[in-house]
Amino acid sequence: MKTVEIKLSQNPYKVLVGEGIFENLSNEISKKKLTQKRFFIIDKNVNLHYAGRIRAAFTELTSGNSIVLEAKESKKSFESLFKIYSKLLKENYGRDSLIIAIGGGIIGDVAGFAAATYMRGIKLIHVPTTLLSSVDSSVGGKTGVNFGDTKNIVGAFYQPELVLIDTSFFKTLSKGEVISGIGEVIKYGFLSDTKFYNYLKKNLHKLQNLDDIVLEKVIMECVKIKGSVVISDEKESGIRKVLNLGHTFAHAIEVDQNYKIKHGHAVIAGISCAMYLSCKLNFITENALNEYFEIINALSSEIKIAEYNFNKLYALMRRDKKNRESKIKFVLIGGVGEIVLDAEANKSDVEYAVKCGLKIFTKR
Ligand SMILES: NC(=O)c1ccc[n+]([C@@H]2O[C@H](COP(=O)([O-])OP(=O)(O)OC[C@H]3O[C@@H](n4cnc5c(N)ncnc54)[C@H](O)[C@@H]3O)[C@@H](O)[C@H]2O)c1
Structure with missing residues (x-):
């Protein structure tokens, strides 16, 4: 133990x-x-x-x-x-x-x-x-x-x-539930460092199959990261917001899809949108976007998003608890281990990010 x-x-x-x-x-x-x-x-x-x-x-x-x-x-x-x-x-x-x-x-x-x-x-x-x-x-x-x-x-x-x-x-657990858990694990992959991110990328398949050694290492790592973030900011007045990477999109997607999508699947879709927005706002390059997308692509066939309504999604995002002064505050990425807090974006950029980010989950 x-x-x-x-x-x-x-x-x-x-x-x-x-x-x-x-x-x-x-x-x-x-x-x-x-x-x-x-x-x-x-x-x-x-x-x-x-x-x-x-x-x-x-x-x-x-x-x-x-x-x-x-x-x-x-x-x-x-x-x-x-x-x-x-x-x-x-x-x-x-x-x-x-x-x-x-x-x-x-x-x-x-x-x-x-x-x-x-x-x-x-x-x-x-x-x-x-x-x-x-x-x-x-x-x-x-x-x-x-x-x-x-x-x-x-x-x-x-x-x-x-x-x-x-x-x-x-x-x-069903295969879908395991992938849902991997949704939050991917978040920790981006919050952590290249060592853990690369470990995850390499062992994604083993994790999906609940390989004992990989599973224990991944749980320990995620819990340690979460613990250290929570110790620094228990009530989310600052750094704890990093744990919401992809979640502004994800929570809106869950509601828009009438909760027919699993939480972790919505998180993967939300991280996908967050990556496109990060690229659109020049926090990451297109090369980095393509590289980070490999991990999303590897799981995307298991996740389905039905037709969605962008205006409804946008209205839902406007109710996010992290928003301030009626502005949506996104958690985006500047690279592995580099999280951008309180990012703001035009509605048209958000629409672009949602359209690109959700494409692989809706096109089947
Ligand atoms: N409090 C937080 O910090 C925090 C963070 C992330 C997510 N959440 C919330 O967590 C919820 C999602 O949690 P979840 O993904 O665990 O989903 P869940 O609690 O809905 O469980 C998923 C499904 O798995 C079943 N299940 C649970 N354990 C099982 C087992 N051992 N074997 C077979 N079936 C089992 C459940 O009955 C359910 O059908 C969301 O509501 C989300 O908002 C909270």
């Missing part, structure tokens, strides 16, 4: 990474002297595959101290929170309680917000079960739900006590 320490001054915690380590969780909870009053929020598909394993690890688990939720963007909602709060109250969960979230990013975001808000905050542990939630959403403390047609618009920064990543859960 490997460990990454997220050394936040107020809320430091560990991220444990390994294969088959879920069974250590109970022991880790005891080591941290966390409460025995636990509430489990479990992804419906994870429950289908792993109910026996979860119940064997936590023999006290009953329908009274757990809730199984469907992982759909429409369920990242007040309705799900209502169900969680109702059950917590009905079963007399107090301020000394612990929520254990077992699932992908949707479960983690909703469970995290429930933990942040129930009785003004109870303890939280993430057990991410998708590649995407392991490399990204379970670390860093962003929690929240969607509202109306805006993603993640109601939420809180709330750090967990512990994150436990057991890669054996990934065996039941």
Whole structure:
């Protein structure tokens, strides 16, 4: 088992990474002297595959101290929170309680917000079960739900006590979900340095096949990068914005496509648009654009975007949380390891970037 320490001054915690380590969780909870009053929020598909394993690890688990939720963007909602709060109250969960979230990013975001808000905050542990939630959403403390047609618009920064990543859960992920996770991994490839970027490029196929060695190295690297960014800027007033590379486009694409596209697929499409905009605004050359595109091209056949409406996409981008003074602030790239924050662009340049960036995902 490997460990990454997220050394936040107020809320430091560990991220444990390994294969088959879920069974250590109970022991880790005891080591941290966390409460025995636990509430489990479990992804419906994870429950289908792993109910026996979860119940064997936590023999006290009953329908009274757990809730199984469907992982759909429409369920990242007040309705799900209502169900969680109702059950917590009905079963007399107090301020000394612990929520254990077992699932992908949707479960983690909703469970995290429930933990942040129930009785003004109870303890939280993430057990991410998708590649995407392991490399990204379970670390860093962003929690929240969607509202109306805006993603993640109601939420809180709330750090967990512990994150436990057991890669054996990934065996039941579909190929599409693995590629969705790779979407966020690619983001870290651009945030990192040429060494990790080249490693990723070389091992993309092995990563798609969940090769043990590559998987562990990639998770460790992404979690370390995310941890260091979050330590420098926990509440996203500056440098943390780099984690949004491609996301201004991606969130708008997800809403425009009625969430029929997976988050990480939208991130890959969003990074594609961000690269074209970076080139249009002369942050990167055409040669660099073509080179960076190799990694996108290698995954593009698995991602489909239905017909889209640019004006709707643009209107959605105008609601992005990073915007200031009613101007869209893009996160773009100047090269591997060189992220450009708060970039502004004319509507016509954005339209060009969207048209070029989405072409490979729409032309089939
Ligand atoms: N909080 C953050 O910092 C942050 C960062 C990135 C993304 N997100 C959010 O995360 C969400 C996406 O997360 P995700 O990609 O994990 O998707 P998800 O939670 O929707 O899970 C994807 C699918 O995989 C299934 N699943 C989960 N684990 C499984 C397993 N082990 N085996 C089989 N099926 C399994 C789920 O039931 C679901 O159908 C989005 O809502 C996104 O906005 C949050």
